[in-house]
Amino acid sequence: MTNILETRSLNKEFGAVIAAKDLNVKVAKGEIVGVIGSNGAGKTTFINMVTGYLKPTRGEILFNGKSILGHSPRAITRAGMARSFQVAQLFPEMSVIDNLVVALAAAESPRPSFLSPLRSDARIARAEEILTEFGVVNYRNSTVTAVPQGARKLVDIAMALIGNPQMLLLDEPTSGVSMDEKTGLMDTVMNAVRQHGVTVLFVEHDMDVVERYVSRVLAFYSGEIIADGKPSAVLADERVRDLVTGHRPTQKKGNGAS
Amino acid sequence: MRFDKTEISLAAVAIACVLFGFVSPGWLIFLMTIAFAKALVVQGVVMQMRSGLVSFGQGLFYCIGGYTVGMGGQFFGIHDAIAALALGVLVAIVVAMILGLLLTRYRDIFFAMLSLAFSMILFGILVKSQSLGSTDGFNVHNWTVFGWAPEVGAGSQQTVFTMTVLSGLVIAVLIHRYTKAGIGVICEAIRENEVRVEYLGLSPRWVLYGNYVAAASVSALGGGLTALATGHVDPEMAYWTTSGEFIFIALLGGLGHVAAPFIAAIVFSVVRTYAIEFVPHTWQMILGFTLLGVIVFLPKGLWSLVSREKSGERA
Numbered sequence: 001m002t003n004i005l006e007t008r009s010l011n012k013e014f015g016a017v018i019a020a021k022d023l024n025v026k027v028a029k030g031e032i033v034g035v036i037g038s039n040g041a042g043k044t045t046f047i048n049m050v051t052g053y054l055k056p057t058r059g060e061i062l063f064n065g066k067s068i069l070g071h072s073p074r075a076i077t078r079a080g081m082a083r084s085f086q087v088a089q090l091f092p093e094m095s096v097i098d099n100l101v102v103a104l105a106a107a108e109s110p111r112p113s114f115l116s117p118l119r120s121d122a123r124i125a126r127a128e129e130i131l132t133e134f135g136v137v138n139y140r141n142s143t144v145t146a147v148p149q150g151a152r153k154l155v156d157i158a159m160a161l162i163g164n165p166q167m168l169l170l171d172e173p174t175s176g177v178s179m180d181e182k183t184g185l186m187d188t189v190m191n192a193v194r195q196h197g198v199t200v201l202f203v204e205h206d207m208d209v210v211e212r213y214v215s216r217v218l219a220f221y222s223g224e225i226i227a228d229g230k231p232s233a234v235l236a237d238e239r240v241r242d243l244v245t246g247h248r249p250t251q252k253k254g255n256g257a258s
Numbered sequence: 259m260r261f262d263k264t265e266i267s268l269a270a271v272a273i274a275c276v277l278f279g280f281v282s283p284g285w286l287i288f289l290m291t292i293a294f295a296k297a298l299v300v301q302g303v304v305m306q307m308r309s310g311l312v313s314f315g316q317g318l319f320y321c322i323g324g325y326t327v328g329m330g331g332q333f334f335g336i337h338d339a340i341a342a343l344a345l346g347v348l349v350a351i352v353v354a355m356i357l358g359l360l361l362t363r364y365r366d367i368f369f370a371m372l373s374l375a376f377s378m379i380l381f382g383i384l385v386k387s388q389s390l391g392s393t394d395g396f397n398v399h400n401w402t403v404f405g406w407a408p409e410v411g412a413g414s415q416q417t418v419f420t421m422t423v424l425s426g427l428v429i430a431v432l433i434h435r436y437t438k439a440g441i442g443v444i445c446e447a448i449r450e451n452e453v454r455v456e457y458l459g460l461s462p463r464w465v466l467y468g469n470y471v472a473a474a475s476v477s478a479l480g481g482g483l484t485a486l487a488t489g490h491v492d493p494e495m496a497y498w499t500t501s502g503e504f505i506f507i508a509l510l511g512g513l514g515h516v517a518a519p520f521i522a523a524i525v526f527s528v529v530r531t532y533a534i535e536f537v538p539h540t541w542q543m544i545l546g547f548t549l550l551g552v553i554v555f556l557p558k559g560l561w562s563l564v565s566r567e568k569s570g571e572r573a
């Protein structure tokens with residue numbers, strides 16, 4: 001069983017909008033796969049379906065060879081597939097460290113305790129280690145709403161990694177982060193990921209960032225995968241140049257965070 | 259077992275209250291007993307508010323606690339007050355375990371209205387039950403504590419007061435720990451971002467279910483103590499205005515501290531008592547203005563008056 005993730009003819013329709021059309025994706029264990037595609041191409045929809053947040057209209061999803069179709073996000077998380085979000089999903093009124101402590105407790109047991117304190121010394125120490133690893137330990141006691149976007153994205157990813165997932169899906173980890181912070185952020189994330197030996201699929205608009213980390217790229221366009229292969233090959237592909245990377249002047253579009 | 263500063267302060271206040279009970283006039287003891295018993299019901303409302311849910315029907319469990327104590331004594335020969343209270347809590351737990359299966363699927367206004375619906379169903383059933391006195395309700399049988407029968411009147415009032423303060427203390431310590439334990443913090447996390455909780459591999463629904471049942475048991479205890487204190491139960495306990503009063507007190511106190519509902523309940527009782535006495539026809543208006551004032555000037559409740567200095571330093 002070498003494929004950790006496999007989707008078979010995955011389809012998703014929102015009324016008349018086809019957000020996913022016959023997606024057949026195979027990801028091998030240990031691979032680092034990049035996903036590119038303009039806004040509205042269906043990248044987030046793909047992640048939402050694979051992690052159980054959206055139910056596909058048709059198709060099959062296998063994780064480690066077993067169907068996870070129709071499973072809840074929590075069951076899929078517990079099975080070893082974690083994700084981060086395009087807009088960091090944190091507990092906004094809690095401190096950064098409390099966010100991690102909640103994630104640590106959740107990873108230990110699906111049943112929360114009724115009387116023993118959540119903020120144990122051991123969990124706080126571990127949370128500080130993780131924040132240090134991700135370079136955001138100075139925000140330890142800040143409320144999430146008072147923390148800059150880039151740091152929030154890192155906390156979001158750190159929380160996803162806490163359950164020791166086998167596979168991690170990152171939805172635009174560098175969106176909302178300034179140009180010069182992007183590589184730093186991705187280096188931090190990728191170092192952490194390599195240490196855990198996690199299979200990664202990440203959505204990214206910046207081609208330089210993509211080429212730097214991945215061995216393979218999937219190009220999405222209008223709900224379809226129009227190219228799949230080595231970064232150099234995919235980026236050289238005619239249709240990808242036309243429809244995704246927009247190297248023709250008429251196709252050039254700004255990448256807003258959506 | 260170790261006790262933290264809050265717990266020791268709560269114990270000190272509780273002991274002071276009990277001692278105060280021996281020297282204070284009967285009407286004041288009665289007012290405080292009712293206030294503290296209601297505060298326990300309010301604790302159940304507050305527990306759910308922390309998870310982002312507003313129960314508009316907590317009167318259901320208040321009523322269940324009260325009627326179980328009343329019926330236990332009248333029809334089943336359970337005259338021991340503590341056994342009757344325990345039975346009330348048990349019945350509330352069973353009912354909450356059933357209703358919770360449905361209720362925890364709902365959020366926001368849907369949860370509020372559905373919880374209201376269940377309490378109104380109980381109200382309707384009780385009003386139709388002739389053997390339970392219909393709208394008049396019925397009196398609670400004289401009761402004993404560990405075989406000892408306090409003299410009817412002042413003696414039993416004194417005893418209920420002491421029992422209320424002591425159970426209030428135990429519940430307050432438990433809730434104080436509960437709030438900081440896994441379930442309490444995760445309830446807050448659900449209020450802030452349910453999707454993230456789900457993606458941490460937890461079931462928000464089962465956490466809310468546990469919280470709902472726990473809240474019901476605390477509220478039922480408050481109902482049972484109220485029945486012992488007033489010596490009477492009636493269907494009004496499950497009526498929506500009663501539940502509204504609990505929300506009122508919850509907002510008055512705020513979610514900042516486990517002591518807040520107790521303080522708010524006393525303030526509420528005092529305001530209401532004096533309002534009824536001095537402006538008998540417009541006392542609801544006075545309560546309305548009180549709530550308006552709290553929401554506008556103290557959105558985090560009366561407790562923010564106490565905690566203002568501390569948070570002021572950090573800000």
Ligand SMILES: Nc1ncnc2c1ncn2[C@@H]1O[C@H](COP(=O)(O)OP(=O)(O)O)[C@@H](O)[C@H]1O
Nearest residue numbers: 014017019037038039040041042043044045046
């Ligand atoms: N919940 C939804 N309801 C309706 N349409 C949606 C929903 N989610 C996504 N879509 C549509 O599906 C298409 C793909 O969206 P998305 O997966 O978010 O794209 P991407 O992440 O590649 O920017 C878009 O046309 C979007 O408008």
Ligand SMILES: [Mg+2]
Nearest residue numbers: 043044086258
């Ligand atoms: Mg997207």
